[in-house]
Amino acid sequence: MIRLFNWFRRGSLERGLNREIQYHFDRRVADLTAAGIPEPEARRRAAVELSLTQVREEVRDVWLGRWLRDFLYDLRFSVRSLLRSPSFTATTLLSLALGIGAITAIYSLVDQVILHALPVREPGRLVLVDWNGDDLITGGIGSFNLMPYPICRELQQQTRFFEGVLCRAEIEVNLTAGGDPRPVAAEIVSGSYFPVLGVGPALGRVIEPEDDAAPGAGPVVVLSYDFWQAQFGGAADIAGRKVLIGNHPMTVVGVAAAGFRGVDVGAVPAFWIPTSMYADANLDTDEDLLNNPTRWLQILARLRPGVSAAQAQAGLLPWFRPWLEDSARRPWFPVITVEKRRLYLASSLILTPAPQGHSPLRRSLSQPLWLLFAATGVLLGGLACLNVAGLFLARGSARARELATRLALGASRSRIGRQLLADSLLLALTGGVLGIALAPPAMRALIAFLPHDLAANALRPSISLDLLGFALLASFAAGLLSGIAPALHAGRDNVVNSLRERGGTGFGGVRLRKAIVTLQVAFSLILLIGAALFLRTLTGLLAKGPGFDTSSLLSFAIAPLENGYSRADASRLVRRLDEQVRALPAVRSSAAARFAFLTGGAWSNNATIQTDRRIVSDRSVNFNAVSPGFFATLGVRLLAGRDFDQSDSRPAGEIGPRCAIVNQAFVKRYLAGRDPLGVRIARGGHTDVKPDSPIVGVVADMSYRGLRDDSEQVFFPLFESDDTGATFYIKVRGAPEQAIPSIRRLVRQDDPRLPILWFRTLDDQVNRSLNTERMLAALSGSFGALALLLSLVGLYGVMSFVVTRRTREIGIRLALGATRASALRLVLRDAAAMIAAGVALALPCVAALDKLVQSQLFGVTATDPATVAAAALVLAAGALVAAFIPAWRASNVSPTDALRLE
């Protein structure tokens, strides 16, 4: 350490040493002349005694240490020599920065989604408790690993194995905190949640066991640190504020520790509320969730120190068996068959280590992320390293004479190898730093492309210390990997041979590198073709459109049931709002639908059709319920029959819709060749379904789930007694954005506590529905561009190498009368062979991948000749340009210079 410090103050050290030695020298000379020796002789004697140069060198060794000194000089030399060849340095740095930036970005996502342990006390002791066995009793609310609440309570008594047990569920609630109400993601948790995790408050207090003691006991809210900062500006007086959760007033009692974002990477809660308040949190249930077997929570437990998950799992069995027996005798236990009962009683609990908490996001993303990580690591990182190694070899061959001269002058092989290693490490670390600078934008891009809306909230494009370490490690590895071959190469060459060597010989490694470049070309061509295909799919879908005119079309949605409305009240509210919206001056027409279009989801079921015989649809039919005027508002053509009118709405008490409208696809598939009007249909394929709704109209096809959707659709009339339809479609005059405030005002006037779930133009909705397509196009595009760039750099490197090696040969050819054009051709022919081989390799691969990607494509096949040709053309053009630079250099070789190189 001192030595490294000495390097930076070596100037002042040198000055001090000079003064010190000068003093010695002067005194010695003075003493010698005093002793009668003439001054010139005295000076000579003093200088010999001190052997000045050697003293300085030895003292410098003391300051820095031999090794460090050599290394630092190596580095300085490297910097100078790299600055002397800027094009080499730039291409190498570009390769490395791209490779390392890409790997780092993906690693950060892998880290955040898969590897990162929760920021809680000793996350290693957390286990997820899951039910293993027949899941008969009831369906659950939500997603994975769900457990009933009572078992959580009872597990807390198992103190032999557990220090504590918590349960939690993610919920969406409507929050009103001074402003418009809006839906917010939250976590409903047991009172043990914070104590078991060991997470404390940043302000106020967290939820405590008392808050969760009995239903309704704790109307308290604990905010997440991020939400407190973002929504409340980090207000210091937040504790004690009242907010509305749904319709229920609750009190903010504190803010959780910064950095804690719940136990699920995929669902970041804005705040936490105790399970005792589940009835107020609008879980859309009238059941007594705290005392029945509905599975709606995940259970995490903290193992006692020294207890393993397997031990606890085995140890719980003696308790769990009687618990099952007992639960089967409870009044809420459903009536089931003997067989089912036996399966139920054979259930057990499984404990899996969960240091990263519980995460369906991890489950769904971990495989693609690892794949992506492996792909970038191997492909981009590997290609970047190979490129750099190639460039180094090329440069090494150009420097062969310099190195041979140094060897001949007595430099040791290890010394020269070390010099080359210093070069590559220096480049790698600089490339790494550039890569780290590239990483955050790359991460932002990646996160934007991840399929889940959730991912955008849960993942952050930030550089952590871990990540810095990873990037530096990666660049260090890249430096070693790419530097080691040239370093070994330099050590192996025989001095005499390399001094004698003129070129033409020693093509070692060229064939391998040509093969690598060929593969690179093939690989980037595949990616380019992929990118082109996905781009064409995207433009094709956009051109096709949803089957209706999206201009000046707005939509917004509400969820009155979640705010405590009864079904009848909700239905009245929707009808009222629909009428009021239509009366606004800016609105041309308006309609409502039960389910939103173009969101990926649909209300699907089989359909039963009664003609002269009874038919059940052979695949799912998509249903919706719409208000009169819906098709006219969207501009969907009515092909036959009539639209719904007010008289179609079913009065209270009547069962089943009065009539239906089907789309063209439905007619084509099930009613081909007959008059669809009057045919009776019903929803469902069961034998007891009575088809009694007559078809009164046929409409043109429109997209329901997404733009690709060409499904059979059936529409029923909205505004029936129990209908809760809540997505409004509004055709406005002028710019859609201008109408939004007046519509918002309308909803607020009716119920200030009712949040508007979203408010979008349909153009925006269409764009959103294409997220996956856009992601595929962008990912394959950016990967393709990166790979193309890297393979072009690789090609350039190889060609430069070849040209350097053949300089003499080319010189002789030129001297013997070859034209410059022929020299150019000579080199380009080489490159063209590699490009052609790469293309030839890629095409069968594309054909093989056809089946795999066909389902993702629209309006184009994977082997579409125009697309393939265009991609190949782009690649070939780029590759020829990359090869042209060294070829040009070759053709400009001056014969005399080339021969003088001897």
Add this chain to the structure above:
Amino acid sequence: MPSPRFPIPQGTLDMLILQILSLEPAHGYGIAQRLEQISRSVVQVNQGSLYPALHRLQQKGWLRAEWKKSEIGRDAKFYCLTPAGRKQLAVEKDSWARLSGAVNLIFEEGSR
């Protein structure tokens, strides 16, 4: 014509420097003169090796250096022993005494 002298044994130069500086602080030339007196009678010290040794000892923290006016009125770099250096000198003296004692013992045994 210099009389035949021993080359200084490896490693003893450091000990000699510490010993000289334990009496009083001195600059490089002063130490050299002092070594010269010793070497004239017994051992041979290469003046050039003095400075690397001084810098090494300073880096180890056994010596401290400061610029002061010397006896001829010019600035010179004076070295003095640090407490750590004083301890080191004691250690080296001790191990030297044990080594030479052991060697003497062997010689005496051989001559008996």
